[in-house]
Amino acid sequence: MHDQALAPADFEFIEDILLKYGDDNSVLNLAELDGYFTALVSGPAPVDVAIWFPAIWGGQMPAWESKEELGQFIDLCTRHLNSLAQQLASDAQGFKARFEHTEHQGLPLTLAEEWCFGYIRGAAISEWPTLPAEQAAQLEAISWCAEQDNFELPADLDVAAHQQQVARIEPAARALHAYWLSQRG
Secondary structure: OOOOOOOHHHHHHHHHHHHHHOOOOOOOOHHHHHHHHHHHHHOOOOOOHHHHHHHHOOOOOOOOOOHHHHHHHHHHHHHHHHHHHHHHHHOHHHOOOOOEEEEEOOEEEEEOHHHHHHHHHHHHHOOOOOOOHHHHHHHHHHHHHHOOOOOOOOOOOOHHHHHHHHHOHHHHHHHHHHHHHHHHO
């Protein structure tokens, strides 16, 4: 069923495929893909699969092992995309981004950088026009995080300030979705 939310095994399959075929120009993990899809379903107009699917791979399609593997990956991606669209349209307050989680100096830490990078990629593919000041500030909250390098967290990371920045991202994504939804009508 195409409107059914994905199971953990489905997300594992997606993550495995991204790792298997990904390179420096492609979406590399599930957090980034989730951000990418969130921006696609939140933008000014629907984006055709013929545009968003090749963009996952940086425009260079992988040499798929089989048609079945490709078909399953497209099906799962489409289901997740539709699930995000449904969630944001019917229960935006219940929307939860698929951020990554780690530990820093013995404390739990939410990492949103990859998700935000995917979101910015999705906004670019969707060709978002210039936003009014309020929405531009919301997009800035997301793009700021996308520019942060989380490969090595600095020992002196201000965890509280970092988490405050991360806490701004989901509300910004919800607000941008609501803005574009109102513009489509």
